[in-house]
Amino acid sequence: MAEEKNIEEELSSPILMAERIRKAVDEAECFKMECCEVGKQVDRLSHMLRSAVRFATSTPSLYEHPLRRIVAEVSKNLERALTLVRKCKHSGVLRRVVTITTSATDFRKVSGVLDASTGDMTWLLSIFDSVASGGIVYSLPPIASNDPMLSWVWSYVAFIQMGPLADRIEAANSLAPLALDNDRNKKIIVEEGGVPPLLRLLKESGSPDAQIAAATALLNLATDQERVHIIAAEHGIPMIVQVLFDSPMRVQIAVANLVASMAEHDHVAQEEFSRENAIRPLVSLLSIDVVLDEPKPNHGKPSIHSIVQNHKQMGKKPSATTTQNQNHSTHSRSSSSSSVYYSDSIGRYGHNKKDRENEKPEVKLELKISCAKALWMLSKGCVSNSRMITETKGLLCLAKLIEKEQGVLQHHCLMTVMEITAAAESNADLRRAAFKTNSPPAKAVVEQLLRMIGEVNSPSLQIAAINSIGSLARTFPARETRVIGPLVTQLANTNMNVAAEAAIALGKFACPENFLCVEHSKAIIEFGGVPPLIRLLRANEQDQFHGLTLLCHLALHVGNSEALERARALTALEGAVRNVAAQNPSLKELISKAIYHLEVYQSGIHPHKQSYVP
Template identity: 40%
Template structure:
């Protein structure tokens, strides 16, 4: 709202209006025209004094005050020319007849502008004052109507007489932000963030949802996100995620995903406000249950066996927790996590405690659609928070989240499964670059990691069409985790090789890239994996893609073929498939050797093959 500095600038326009009123009384020439300007100036002076006593919306107040001051200065200059002067001065002074008409119009416009400003800044109107609410835009808005529409909605957010009016204003701002990125930037620039955050904190359910949705839509611009973070959006969202109606929390979780996805700088601020912990709590609600006397035995092979193991652990008083069991995210709570397929189960009315800091009182009675949407948005938010962030990825994996993701991949709705797969993919990308995270979160003996891998394999080995949208994140995740698998793990290579033929381009490319991570030199088991790829029939598919695939697929297939040739140059299958001929052809294609690393790899793999394969058997293209 308007500060003391803005009110101070109203002093000069008020003085100008008083001078004009006095000058019209002293007018000698064009006296009637001057007297016609007097009542309009008096009306304008009264509005200016009313504005000085009011709490105005600062952004439009400054522009309207500046335009009003200019109009008054021109009017005063005109009226002064009409005062009595010497004969020579009167002869030399020429006043066009249209000048008074222009001055009158300028005063009318300023009166309308100030009336609009006072109206939108007023809290005295009610929701039933339709005639007052729909006054239309002021004359100053003719050149930029959207800006003034935004001002009107922000003013309604700030001074709305009811929460319902403020909720409607937030919905209008959300609609504007959705329609056009420029409108979103204007809303942020015109100080729309603070009243939206205030509504998130103080509004009813509809208002909170509308405000959170508007904030999420405003997050398309990274600079806007920075301003929202500085305004305190992270702490406000954390409070909602801790204790608010689930429909509001789901919208806030979606907004967190938008902010974190468009501005990575906000990730750590969200983490500092415990948003990661709160989101994991929502993910775990009715998915897993934590209790200090329960544990996950090291021989758990699936989500269902985890449930059976939980049953057994209740019957054994001497059961001891394994050394690798996941700890809870709760500070000071070293209890262990157990998977329980409780999403469809009837919840207990007596369970009103807190799961990972999230109040769950009454949430068991939410409808299933709301619960599913909450989990979907929590998983989406976690995927964006973990993206490229080691600390947050580690924080997530040290909680019960991996086990939740595994269970939701198996039992969740389509959106829940996809967002869970996306979150696992982002965490796996970070783990690929950090050996410590790989060892701690995805070691083969970890029950949670094993459950995740089992579900990823279930999806990539499935031929059902409904799983197609999940293939890419699952394939990428398996590739990123390639260095965590033992040589005895034989379930992965075959399904990935199967995607090298007769699949959509994006799936085919990601499968080739993932297999490349198994066969690359950095992978300790590269020779074992390369042999497994050959055994699964990968050579013929790769040759086909190197020759005839799309460019992105060609390069991924070429790199993989080079690694296989480099590590298993004595393979009879490679000799029969004439892989050396393929590599020589590729070395002559300019676009394939643009990358120095690919060119070096191609040269090295060709040299290895030449040591083991006969030159006489090659066919040159």
């Protein structure tokens, strides 16, 4: 109920109690000297409380958390003092009883707690004075003597909320490492109301330093679902997206990192970022200096429709002068393409064009890395965000960056593609819309995935690329055998994780759920997939599972293959029934079917053996 009172009501209670103590001191019949000392302490507290009232009523953005906490403690101690002083009013027999039951020790204890309250109020007023005059207070109030972190958080948050801009920035920069230290500090910052003033500081569009300080502190807080929920509940996501739209690059880097962390830790935040259209500025910023389409010469006179579309894209209306001068500017427009439109669209999501062009290459690279990670986290397990990336030329941009870049940026882009393809695997509509066989972005992505599988000597990148190709298994026609060969090659990879991932991906081509499973199974055998697959069965139990599953599919679909017979696939499966499959009933049943199928063909019952060995 105390939280429901306004701050004036909160402060009026101890002030009235101080008046009652003063009256009780005047009426005291015993321990008069001690009561007078208590009265003096209470007078000091009353004066401080009235000063706090004046500050509270004149400050529109008052930080109330320490004030409420300290005032509640002061009220408790004043009540204790009032009870003691009132005992001293009695005379006669009751006075002798009071003398017996009350001692100087009781007054020393009350005096101690009143001194502590005076110290708390002194600290609180010093915070208020410092906010007005500038300069952060680092002293420790008695109320926080057992937990100094509480007073530091109060000081920093007070300045972030009420101080001048320079002090707000300094306080946010001091709060950020506290949040980074441990989860307890994060909890205190959130519980003591640190999130709303940080979000307000993030809106300081005139000060990039303020925005970066706020974004960094929020990033350090946004490391679990509960705290991300709190940031979102304070309407933080629309604010964050707005800053992402129209801030300098170095601010956008910090904000993109914040988006990535919030999306990573909370699926609800993922969805809200989607609703706030965070994908478009991220893709646009990622595509800075990236040519997304080849130029398409246009030697003829442009149509009125194309002129209108050009101006719409540039955010302008076509004028009569512009239309009359089209013949003179045909050549300059002919060298443009949709990539130019996309580059211009970035202007709506960044600072001004000149600032972007003059920015250092390392800053642009850092921004792309941050945006790529944000897109990765936003697309992770989220179909709606994955769809939005594919609808904003994001696939083509990711393919270009995977091709041209290396290191962290290439990794983040590849991981984003992996998440998008995983979403497409689970969602037929997305799969059909984004990964049509004649789609240039889809072709570009597949080309880069195959290149990463075959040419890159990095198991983590190879695994991500193989995983992506496997997720797209149902999009490839039977004639598209070029995706099978690189996967079969990786079955023999010395890194067992890569080999197992290849078996998983090929299993998606050969599984019965794939309409072209028979054709793909034939292609796997034709590319020599059986020998390395048999060797994979000697690996650990998990890798054996994937290898056995693929081998069973091959046996069921192309059981008459001489390659399976020469590799003694039947013997391998019979051994697996006794060993690995004993603990997995579903796999045991699949192996039993495969064994029966191979026995039918290899016993000569089927008259038409065919070889699919190259």
